[in-house]
Amino acid sequence: MGKSADKNASVFDAWVKSQQDYFDTWTDVSEKFQDALKGMDSTAGAVSDAANLFGVYRQWQETFGKYFDGVLKTTPLSATQDTMSKLFGSADTYVWLYQFWAPMLKALQERALTGDAYKDLLDPAKYMELLNKIFGFSSAETVNEFVNQASNLMETWGDKGERLMKPWSEAMAKNMDALTGMAGGDADASMNILHNLYAAFDSTFGKAFKIPAVGKDREQTELLLKTLDKYAVFLARNTEYQHTIVATGQKAMEKVVSAYAEKLTGNGEVAGFDDFFELWTSVQEKEYLALFRTEAFARLQGSVLDAALEVRSHFYQLMELFLSDYPVALRSEMDDIYKTIYTMKKNLRELKKLGGGMLQMQKEMVALKRQVAALEEKQPSRRAPAKAGRPAAKKKTVSSGTTKKKTVSSGKTKKKTVSSDKTKKKTVSSGKPAKRKQTRGKEGSK
Amino acid sequence: MNETFAAFDAKRMVKEIGELNVKLLKAAETLTEIDEIDVGTTPKELVFEVDKVRLYRYKSEKKASCKTPVLMVYALVNRYYMLDLQPDRSFVRKLLDNGIDAYIIDWGYPTPADRYITLDDYVEEYLNDCVDFVRETSGSKGINLMGICQGGTFCTIYSALHPEKVRNLITLVTPIDFSTDDALLFSWSKHMNADRMVDTYGLIPGHLLNAGFLMLMPFTLNLTKYMGMLDAMQDKQQLLNFIRMEKWIFDSPAQAGECLRQFLNDLYRDNKLVKGELEVGGRTVDLKQVTMPLLNIYAVGDHIVPPNSTKPLNDLVGSKDKELYEFKGGHIGVFVGSKSQKELAPAVAEWLHRR
Numbered sequence: 001m002g003k004s005a006d007k008n009a010s011v012f013d014a015w016v017k018s019q020q021d022y023f024d025t026w027t028d029v030s031e032k033f034q035d036a037l038k039g040m041d042s043t044a045g046a047v048s049d050a051a052n053l054f055g056v057y058r059q060w061q062e063t064f065g066k067y068f069d070g071v072l073k074t075t076p077l078s079a080t081q082d083t084m085s086k087l088f089g090s091a092d093t094y095v096w097l098y099q100f101w102a103p104m105l106k107a108l109q110e111r112a113l114t115g116d117a118y119k120d121l122l123d124p125a126k127y128m129e130l131l132n133k134i135f136g137f138s139s140a141e142t143v144n145e146f147v148n149q150a151s152n153l154m155e156t157w158g159d160k161g162e163r164l165m166k167p168w169s170e171a172m173a174k175n176m177d178a179l180t181g182m183a184g185g186d187a188d189a190s191m192n193i194l195h196n197l198y199a200a201f202d203s204t205f206g207k208a209f210k211i212p213a214v215g216k217d218r219e220q221t222e223l224l225l226k227t228l229d230k231y232a233v234f235l236a237r238n239t240e241y242q243h244t245i246v247a248t249g250q251k252a253m254e255k256v257v258s259a260y261a262e263k264l265t266g267n268g269e270v271a272g273f274d275d276f277f278e279l280w281t282s283v284q285e286k287e288y289l290a291l292f293r294t295e296a297f298a299r300l301q302g303s304v305l306d307a308a309l310e311v312r313s314h315f316y317q318l319m320e321l322f323l324s325d326y327p328v329a330l331r332s333e334m335d336d337i338y339k340t341i342y343t344m345k346k347n348l349r350e351l352k353k354l355g356g357g358m359l360q361m362q363k364e365m366v367a368l369k370r371q372v373a374a375l376e377e378k379q380p381s382r383r384a385p386a387k388a389g390r391p392a393a394k395k396k397t398v399s400s401g402t403t404k405k406k407t408v409s410s411g412k413t414k415k416k417t418v419s420s421d422k423t424k425k426k427t428v429s430s431g432k433p434a435k436r437k438q439t440r441g442k443e444g445s446k
Numbered sequence: 447m448n449e450t451f452a453a454f455d456a457k458r459m460v461k462e463i464g465e466l467n468v469k470l471l472k473a474a475e476t477l478t479e480i481d482e483i484d485v486g487t488t489p490k491e492l493v494f495e496v497d498k499v500r501l502y503r504y505k506s507e508k509k510a511s512c513k514t515p516v517l518m519v520y521a522l523v524n525r526y527y528m529l530d531l532q533p534d535r536s537f538v539r540k541l542l543d544n545g546i547d548a549y550i551i552d553w554g555y556p557t558p559a560d561r562y563i564t565l566d567d568y569v570e571e572y573l574n575d576c577v578d579f580v581r582e583t584s585g586s587k588g589i590n591l592m593g594i595c596q597g598g599t600f601c602t603i604y605s606a607l608h609p610e611k612v613r614n615l616i617t618l619v620t621p622i623d624f625s626t627d628d629a630l631l632f633s634w635s636k637h638m639n640a641d642r643m644v645d646t647y648g649l650i651p652g653h654l655l656n657a658g659f660l661m662l663m664p665f666t667l668n669l670t671k672y673m674g675m676l677d678a679m680q681d682k683q684q685l686l687n688f689i690r691m692e693k694w695i696f697d698s699p700a701q702a703g704e705c706l707r708q709f710l711n712d713l714y715r716d717n718k719l720v721k722g723e724l725e726v727g728g729r730t731v732d733l734k735q736v737t738m739p740l741l742n743i744y745a746v747g748d749h750i751v752p753p754n755s756t757k758p759l760n761d762l763v764g765s766k767d768k769e770l771y772e773f774k775g776g777h778i779g780v781f782v783g784s785k786s787q788k789e790l791a792p793a794v795a796e797w798l799h800r801r
Binding site (some may be wrong): 079080082083084086087088089090091093094095098135182265272273274277278281284285288289292293295298299301302303305306309312313318331335336338339341342346349 | 466470473474477480483558559560563567571580627630633634635637638642643646661662663666668670671673675676679688693696697761
């Protein structure tokens with residue numbers, strides 16, 4: 001690894017130099033650009049200008065990021081790889097923020113940021129992308145992909161698949177526009193999204209679900225429909241969740257603008273984008289924490305998680321059905337085995353404890369018997385007086401851990417008492433914690 | 447108006463972005479030089495194991511001056527080596543330096559085969575086996591038990607069920623009263639369908655719990671943490687410190703579903719422990735049976751286990767000798783911060799020596 005580090009160092013030096021040269025060139029170009037911008041409409045030109053400059057940066061960062069990914073693949077340290085990827089992701093978000101805010105900050109400085117200009121400058125698609133990076137929301141493409149795949153499945157199983165999925169595809173296309181409107185603060189947009197989804201559901205699965213499925217694939221068809229139904233419910237709840245997040249972000253943005261304007265007009269200083277970034281993140285965090293603390297949000301989050309789990313659960317059942325014809329162990333079968341193993345282990349532990357307890361009792365009984373035997377030896381024996389011609393009663397004691405008491409009296413009564421417990425020396429290691437390693441799983445010690 | 451950066455001065459913007467990227471390059475370069483991420487480096491010996499659970503005894507050059515050993519019990523949701531993250535930030539080392547004979551439980555990484563392990567099993571089987579081992583090895587009738595976070599909840603339950611085996615009980619940032627809404631996890635979990643989660647997953651993946659933890663402070667934990675470290679990342683040692691913490695944060699074991707079901711339903715949702723309704727191993731857990739000396743440590747700035755969840759323990763136990771210790775820091779700072787090294791660990795050692 002040391003040699004590769006040296007090799008990388010020289011490569012890096014070359015890279016750093018090339019980047020320095022690149023930025024010098026970029027600075028020159030930008031200066032010329034700047035001259036060209038003077039006299040232009042300060043708000044209208046800002047968005048596209050920022051896009052040009054940041055677009056160039058973005059390409060550079062993407063290329064460089066890929067280079068580092070390749071280098072890091074030589075190291076087995078997943079923590080390092082993860083940290084690198086998060087570092088680049090954060091830097092990417094930072095620059096996204098810069099690009100997003102540049103036009104508005106310019107307008108603020110020039111006191112051209114009115115209510116209308118604010119809405120014009122706010123690029124909702126970019127803002128959504130920013131929130132996606134932080135909250136990890138799945139994109140509409142994922143939804144479309146799922147719907148397309150479900151459509152393919154339906155086509156395989158039924159000739160009406162395309163007609164069934166078409167309303168969904170159309171709803172998704174409408175929702176893409178609605179999402180943009182929603183990010184722009186259109187309160188009706190989120191309701192339209194929900195309406196589009198439910199309309200699609202009503203005209204397709206809503207009808208199909210009421211008709212009992214027939215044929216050999218009945219079970220699969222019903223399960224698939226149920227899964228898609230659950231997914232529709234999840235989409236609706238997730239949309240509401242995303243809307244809540246986006247709406248809070250917008251509120252936070254307005255507070256950032258106010259706070260920044262205050263700094264501009266007051267005694268505060270914003271020396272660089274770093275300072276602005278700090279202001280932005282602290283205001284955002286505060287607003288989101290206030291949202292997270294509400295009961296309504298906790299309930300909403302719980303319902304989204306619940307809906308997602310329902311989809312997953314049905315998906316697992318679907319997979320089991322698909323795989324049931326193949327020679328693979330299914331999850332439900334493995335769960336049965338795990339349950340059996342768990343129960344057997346528990347029983348074994350109980351038995352060992354019991355065995356340990358019985359062993360302890362046995363030891364105590366043996367000790368007690370020894371005590372009794374010792375006491376009997378000390379005490380004078382109680383014998384019947386010897387009668388003429390008759391031998392005295394003989395007492396026979398066998399001592400090898402076995403107490404065998406045999407009393408024979410003068411022919412009248414024969415009492416034979418045999419103690420059945422025998423002391424056997426047996427080493428049982430169960431029930432007690434081992435002094436050394438007691439392994440039922442992996443062997444070996446560190 | 448103040449001179450600001452936002453004059454749409456392309457030259458200034460390029461300069462700022464350029465500086466950012468130079469830092470990024472250097473940080474990336476330093477990252478590729480990291481060969482190993484060493485955590486939990488204090489020497490220890492594996493002395494006992496059952497299933498995936500392992501019991502380690504720490505080795506110390508210094509002879510233990512406290513006769514009764516301490517058994518440290520960490521939570522299930524994260525790895526125990528947080529207590530021994532690096533040589534200069536090790537709660538364990540400080541205890542050893544202060545004459546404590548220390549053991550620690552490693553709960554391991556549950557697999558799907560472990561999905562049916564319950565809270566009862568963790569407390570009455572695994573923890574009990576480890577306690578019995580330490581008792582037998584040390585010849586002590588009762589040992590010192592130190593629980594951290596969820597591990598502290600387990601230790602408290604255990605101490606109530608087996609007070610004769612516990613000489614002294616120490617709890618660090620331990621959730622006891624779940625009725626408070628002072629922390630997001632507490633209010634969110636009341637609306638979480640634990641049964642559905644466990645029935646769906648069986649074994650709850652670590653990354654799912656991580657996603658929840660990251661949502662507690664989304665901007666700080668996903669964004670500003672990394673941007674803020676850019677300057678420090680050019681120093682290899684500082685970067686290594688950062689990466690060790692990153693490794694621990696994302697090294698989350700999966701959770702045995704049945705245990706998590708019990709924990710979320712009986713504790714987070716129904717708050718049975720405080721109400722005296724919690725049943726473990728067929729017995730009701732009565733906190734009044736906790737009669738041994740108690741040192742209950744809480745962190746003032748804890749956003750995961752708020753003080754109002756930890757502090758009530760002192761009013762619920764039957765102990766006469768009990769102390770509430772306020773630590774000025776956060777949930778993680780209580781074991782890795784410099785204050786923890788200088789103040790808390792010695793205070794814990796001194797408390798134990800006096801008993």
